[in-house]
Structures are given as structure tokens and as C-alpha cells.
Amino acid sequence: MSVQTWTFIIVGITFALYIGIAIWARAGSTSEFYVAGGGVPPIANGMATAADWMSAASFISMAGLISFMGYDGGVFLMGWTGGYVLLALTLAPYLRKFGKFTVPDFIGDRYYSNVARTVAVICALIVSFTYVAGQMRGVGLVFSRFLEVDINTGVYIGMAIVFFYAVLGGMKGITYTQVAQYCVLIFAFMVPAIFISMNMTGNPIPQLGFIGTMTDGSNMALLDKLDQLHRDLGFAEYTSGTKSMIDVFAITFALMVGTAGLPHVIVRFFTVPDVKGARVSAGYALVFIAILYTTAPAIAAFARTNLIETVSNQPYADMPEWFSKWEQTGLIVFDDKNNDGTIQYVADAATNELKIDRDIMVLANPEIADLPAWVIALVAAGGLAAALSTAAGLLLVISTSIARDLIKMQIRPDISEKGELLSARIGAVFAVMVAGYFGIHPPGFVAAVVALAFGLAAASFFPAIILGIFDKRMNRQGAVSGMIVGITLMLFYMIKFKFDGFGGGTPEQWWFGISPEGFGTVAMFVNFIVSFAVSRMTTPPPQDVQDIVEDIRLPSGAGEAHVH
């Protein structure tokens, strides 16, 4: 059977499964819609969190990024997993004890202020929308390459599916669908990795193959071989990287703190039965994430070695079928500058003849390694599972923000539960439409903004939440001014150095040598300092708020997540 037939079959089966689950687990109340009634078992919640968190970017792009960045790619690996440690130790148990539905809920109550709540809602919406646009684009990419339909048709199909189970199922439907999606995506990620690790190093476990020896007779360690290939072609050594140490530090830190501050990840910990559940659920989530995140660098190294050996100094006419298929999508470009009919793939831009888009590495990897057609189809289904699960989680945050944080808490506090549920569903419909629009008409800066969304989350939310738990003296004035200064500073730096506003700037002019991707770290520290200073100069928070803080520090007595 052809790759395309296999793709139709496997994608069809997985989609039927997701819809079946959504119908079985649909939500009947606002509590089920927002937090699945707070009754999801921790291990299922861990899987759902992992699927929610691992987006099309983790599944499709990350290994490709690492394979082109080498050591520098470690910022994503450490950043996106280390953030979970922060989340598990400093946020999840306390927010669960607090027992409401959203991050703006916490900020609004803890800082006894609708201004703080509104600032938090706006930050949550900005972060979520940028993310979701990227997911829909990922869905379109997979559809267009593997089902050979138009990229826009792909986006419409994706919208219809997400619409169906997010609007109908709410958090309850999404959680159980995400459990299924995790299984699909991790299976799809691991199967080709195991095959390739076996082929190249003789070890079926990719994490061990990564530090193993090549079986091609050279008896060299895989990574030594890769370093040598890089040196021969004039690239920086794979295991050394090119970024400055301070920038690697800043980016890693911003990603960690940003992860811990992402609203669609935090809300996951409101869905477990108690504080104990929230703690252990973060642990399970990280196990499920770590399986993919420790495999990704192995895939990156395998793919890079395979790629160089397949194309470097080989005649163009001898290239395998996948090469021309990706050329048709414009993601591989060959330009025979010296007209010798062979491919020179080197670091020097003047003589390099091959351009490869980093996003295709994971999708093309099984083809490069010549794996069976069903494995290639499986990867397509995995990419879709990753994109859809994250998109659904984000849509829920958006609809909750609209229905609860804006309408119920601010505009019409007397709304009935039925009315609130209806407005949450309308909010989800609206969010799907907007996401689809951005999927079809992607602003050129989507990819850049997704990376920066972490910086924004780090600069705005994180200090306000941490201080809300660990500093009883923190008050409204401190938190609000911290959030505003933090996010403004981050936006300014981003616009100046990324989008050429405020007179623009070159990498040489970066403050402390830190790139816009890493600047969230600086903005976060500024936020902390401003919050602290302002709070100490103004009046302490009222007694009932101080009592809330005392209460969330103790684990016992966390009821079902509830409406106050």
C-alpha cells in the first residue's frame, strides 16, 4: 500500500477515536466544562497535561531545530522540562488548594482587584492566541504534505475536528481525548526513533543509541562522527554550539519560567481531586514529556548524520523520492551554483547549494531512513494528535477567559449557570474561528512570537503568582505595577530588536548580550524588584486576603474546584 493510503487509514481511525471519546465524555455543567469536575485521576491527568503541553512545535519542529543547533538546542530541552519542576514545586499544589478555575481568578482574588484580573485576562489571551495560530498551521502542514490536499483545506478539517470536541466536551471531553492523543503521538514518535537507532547503532533504545557507537564499520561514537562531519563541511562542532553562555542561560531560564506561567498548563492542575493529586500529577506529566524530550535529541543527531551522508557530495540525479517531494513544497531548495550536478552542502553561504527547512526533519526522517510506509503515515497521525490536543487546550483557556473572567466576574455577575455554559461554548466557537483565520493567513511573525510568548508569560504572570503564594505581604499595588512594568519592558525589547520598532537594533546592541528570546529573564527580575519595592512602600493587603494565603499553604481540605 502507498504512504497516502496508509495515512488516510491511520488518520481516519485516530480521528474517529477522538470524536467517539468526545461524545462519551461530554460536559453537562460549567464545572465539568472548565475543570472536568475536578475528578480526573492523576495519571490520566498527567497524560493529558503532556499532550496539552507538547504541541506541533515539540512534535514536528523541536528535533529539527536541535539537529540544526546542536548543543544550543539544549535550551529547549532543559527549558521546557525544567519549567515543570518549578511548576510542580512552587505553583501546582497551592493553586489547586486555592480551588478556582483560572489564573486570572487567582490573580483577581489574591490581589483583590479587577484591574489585576483584567491585566491577567489580557496576558492569557495574547499568549493563547499566538500559540493556537501556530498549531493550526502545523495541522495544515501535515495535511498538505501527506494527504496532498490544499493547505487551507487541511486547516478547515482541523478546525472542524477541534470545534467538535472542544465546544461539545469542554475540559472533560478534552482531557479524555488528550489521553488518547498522547498515546498516538508518543507511539508515532518512538517507532521511527527505535527503527533508526537500531539501524545506525544497533541499540533499540534511542537514548542509548545517542551515546552509542556507529555500526557502519567505522567504530566511531555517533556524536564523534557527527562532529567530524560538521568540521569537514565547515560547520561549528555539533556538540559545541555558537551562542554565548549568558544567552544560553537567559533563554533557558525564560523558557523554564514561561512554561510554569502558561495558563493552559496551569489550569490542568485544577482538574485533579486534591493537593496530593496535583503534586503527583505534575510528576506523571513530566515522565510522559521526558520520554519524548530525551528521544528528540537522539532523533536530531541521527537525522543530521543521515542527512549529511545522504546528500553531501552526491549527484543530484541520484536523490531518493522524498527529496523531490519536499522540493515540490519548497521546503528543500537545491541551487547548483558550480553546475557540477552534485550537491555541495557546506557552512559557507557563497558555495552552499542546499537549503533545508528545519521543520521538515521529523516528518522526513522516516523517509530519509527508508522506513516502511505505515511508519511514515503514523508520524503524520502523531503530528496531528500533537497539534489538535494543544489547540483544544488553548481554545478552552480562551473560552473560559471570555465566559468566566470577563462575562461572569465583570460584566454580568448574575448570569445563570446555563447562560455561562452557553457563553463558554460561544467563546470556544469564536476562538476556533480566529485560530482558523490565523492558520490560513499566518502573520509572518507567528514563529517568532510563539518563542516570545514564553518571555511574555515569564515577564508578566510568573512573579505575580509566586509572590502571591510565598510573600504574604505582597499587595495589589506591588503586583499590578510589577506586571505592567514587566510586560511593557518585554514588549519594548521585543519590538525594538525583533520587529525593528523604536529605531531597531542589531545583535551587537543587545543589553548584556541577551537575545529577545532570553530577555524574559531580565524582565522577570525587574518585575520581581518593582513588585517588592512598591509593596513595601504601600499598605499591606487586607486581613481576609492574608488568610487566603495562609490557607493555600496548607494542603488539607481542598474541596472540589468551585464557584464562590
Place this chain on the structure above:
Amino acid sequence: MSNDNKAQKYWKENLVYLGILLAVWFLVSYVFGIFLVEPLNTVKIGGAKLGFWFAQQGSIYVFVILIFVYVSLMNKLDKKYGYDN
């Protein structure tokens, strides 16, 4: 022991655990994976340089262990102070 006093003691012990665990968190990622990556790269684990390995593999394994150590420490602490109902 009054309730307030008990709560304060519980919170203090909690903060000590947090401090120790976050120190390990910082050590394996920022110190081993970034600041000391060059000197550690002179040592090898299998076919990989150690500093590079910490940045792309080792730190993640330690992160997973850290969370489960935290869970078990906190469960014990909850029991000790009677907050485990």
C-alpha cells in the same frame, strides 16, 4: 502546639525542602549543562561528552526524579503534621 504555630512550622519545613530540591535543579541544568559545560566535556559518558549529555539528557532525568522525591517528602510531611486527610 497551637494551630498557627503548627502551620508555621509546616511551612518552614516545606521551604527547606524546596530550597534543597531547587538547588539540585539549578546544579544539573545551569551549572553542569551551561556554566561548566566546557570542563565537563573533557569527560565522556559512553560516546557523549558529559557537559553536552547533561544539557540534552541528564538534566531531564534528574528533573523527573526531583518531582517524585518532592512528592514523597511532602506526603510524609503532611502525615507528620496531620494535614493528610
